[in-house]
Amino acid sequence: MENFELMIIGGGPGGYLCAELASAAGLSTVLIERRALGGTCLNEGCVPTKAILNSAKLYRHALDSAPFGVTVQGAELNHEQVIAHKDDVVRTLVSGVAGTLKKNKVTVLNGEAAILGRDEDGFAVQVNGERVTGRRLVIATGSETTVPPIPGLREGLESGFVITNREALANRQLPKTMVVMGGGVIGLEMVAYYASVGVQVTVVEMLPKIAGPMDDEISGALLKEYTGRGVAFKLSSRVTEIQQGRIVCEKDGVPETIECDQVLLSLGRRPVTAGFGLETIGVEADRAGIRTDERLRTNVPGVYAIGDCNGVSMLAHTAYREAEALVNNLLGRPDRVNYHSIASVIYTDPEVAAVGETKKSAEEKGMAVREIRLPLVYSGRYVAENIKGKGFIKLVVDTDRNRLAGVHMIGSYASEIIAAAAMMVDQELPPERLKKFVFPHPTVGEVLHNALNEI
Numbered sequence: 001m002e003n004f005e006l007m008i009i010g011g012g013p014g015g016y017l018c019a020e021l022a023s024a025a026g027l028s029t030v031l032i033e034r035r036a037l038g039g040t041c042l043n044e045g046c047v048p049t050k051a052i053l054n055s056a057k058l059y060r061h062a063l064d065s066a067p068f069g070v071t072v073q074g075a076e077l078n079h080e081q082v083i084a085h086k087d088d089v090v091r092t093l094v095s096g097v098a099g100t101l102k103k104n105k106v107t108v109l110n111g112e113a114a115i116l117g118r119d120e121d122g123f124a125v126q127v128n129g130e131r132v133t134g135r136r137l138v139i140a141t142g143s144e145t146t147v148p149p150i151p152g153l154r155e156g157l158e159s160g161f162v163i164t165n166r167e168a169l170a171n172r173q174l175p176k177t178m179v180v181m182g183g184g185v186i187g188l189e190m191v192a193y194y195a196s197v198g199v200q201v202t203v204v205e206m207l208p209k210i211a212g213p214m215d216d217e218i219s220g221a222l223l224k225e226y227t228g229r230g231v232a233f234k235l236s237s238r239v240t241e242i243q244q245g246r247i248v249c250e251k252d253g254v255p256e257t258i259e260c261d262q263v264l265l266s267l268g269r270r271p272v273t274a275g276f277g278l279e280t281i282g283v284e285a286d287r288a289g290i291r292t293d294e295r296l297r298t299n300v301p302g303v304y305a306i307g308d309c310n311g312v313s314m315l316a317h318t319a320y321r322e323a324e325a326l327v328n329n330l331l332g333r334p335d336r337v338n339y340h341s342i343a344s345v346i347y348t349d350p351e352v353a354a355v356g357e358t359k360k361s362a363e364e365k366g367m368a369v370r371e372i373r374l375p376l377v378y379s380g381r382y383v384a385e386n387i388k389g390k391g392f393i394k395l396v397v398d399t400d401r402n403r404l405a406g407v408h409m410i411g412s413y414a415s416e417i418i419a420a421a422a423m424m425v426d427q428e429l430p431p432e433r434l435k436k437f438v439f440p441h442p443t444v445g446e447v448l449h450n451a452l453n454e455i
């Protein structure tokens with residue numbers, strides 16, 4: 001096989017976009033993927049979760065639409081059809097990625113890559129018994145579910161009583177009761193589906209709040225919303241043991257046993273850095289991921305790491321941006337990623353979205369900030385589409401620099417509106433300039449304009 005200019009391990013968003021851009025720019029490129037193109041994101045992450053969440057939303061709205069003058073008789077959710085639709089979506093998008101790679105003349109190898117070492121041709125990797133070489137090497141191996149050493153957890157995973165996002169998205173039958181271990185983004189999106197379709201869900205979360213680093217008031221509002229829909233939350237609680245049919249959790253030293261049909265493990269994800277020979281070429285990595293600098297270079301010249309495996313910001317859109325920045329740097333066009341303006345979203349219903357600092361994180365960094373909070377009922381469209389909607393937006397303003405430091409939101413379309421907010425945080429324009437942006441009327445996004453006018 002030819003000696004490629006660029007060799008990429010991992011065909012998720014980071015790897016496949018890097019391959020597409022590099023090859024389109026004229027670098028001979030090989031992409032190695034052991035499972036399916038599209039990686040976690042397309043096959044068992046971002047996209048399939050949104051497919052099933054859309055079905056849950058349609059179902060819930062069908063049940064709750066009477067105040068809007070629409071009565072749906074006999075609304076039913078066919079879970080098997082939801083999963084079949086999700087599978088269709090995944091198939092379409094994965095074949096789209098394969099088509100784009102082909103169009104861009106990327107050589108795609110299906111198989112597990114193991115790094116053999118370095119020689120005069122560059123880096124050597126073994127795939128399906130063949131030796132492949134590349135002058136430069138990009139690691140884009142992504143992340144995997146964290147499996148902590150909880151007694152009974154491994155056995156639970158083996159028996160199928162404990163599942164991860166992978167099985168949760170393929171579950172052909174709904175359990176009656178489910179315990180979700182971890183109230184972070186992935187856990188909450190699964191709660192949003194399973195609770196909406198009638199599963200009795202209990203969330204066990206070690207922290208005193210859900211939704212990790214999200215603004216405290218927003219995570220409180222989300223907690224209230226889902227508690228109101230019948231989800232039980234055990235906060236400041238730790239799972240200490242798993243037995244077939246039950247879990248034991250502990251709060252302030254007091255144990256509690258919860259019986260359930262299924263347990264979903266969502267205690268976070270860890271970068272994939274072991275098992276494929278990184279050590280043979282001396283690339284430094286630890287539990288937090290492969291160490292990279294601001295140009296995505298590892299400690300070994302000619303080796304780069306992008307996406308979840310570097311552990312910087314484990315989001316698909318970060319992986320995309322890192323792929324772009326890396327290819328630009330390889331082509332001699334200096335580029336770096338502005339991590340501070342990368343938005344994050346929780347696709348619950350209502351949606352939660354955030355970019356930049358919260359008041360708390362800003363104050364911890366010693367910044368002088370002011371918070372502006374507006375309810376979404378400032379938007380005519382929000383009032384038209386929500387009965388007694390409780391959504392709100394918060395701006396965090398850096399008062400020393402007179403710049404927008406963060407935007408946080410809970411409510412409809414938050415996932416779409418946050419892109420405009422992220423651009424505002426990224427561009428670091430003065431509020432006087434930001435206030436001149438015109439939002440279409442009537443949109444929920446107009447509240448961002450209203451809030452800016454309060455600065």
Ligand code: FAD
Pocket residue numbers: 009010011012013014015032033034035036038039040041042044045046047049111112113114140141142143165186272276306307308309314315316317318319
């Ligand atoms: P991955 O997508 O993980 O791809 C890495 C690929 O490398 C995998 O396909 C793997 O098979 C392959 N690989 C690993 N080792 C080898 C080897 N030795 N040889 C060959 N191939 C190898 N992010 C968002 O931004 N928005 C969301 O809404 C969102 N929702 C999510 C929901 C869930 C349930 C989960 C689990 C994640 C979600 N994420 C979301 C995170 C997102 O999926 C990741 O950030 C993204 O996939 C990272 O892309 P990546 O290219 O770094 O890695």
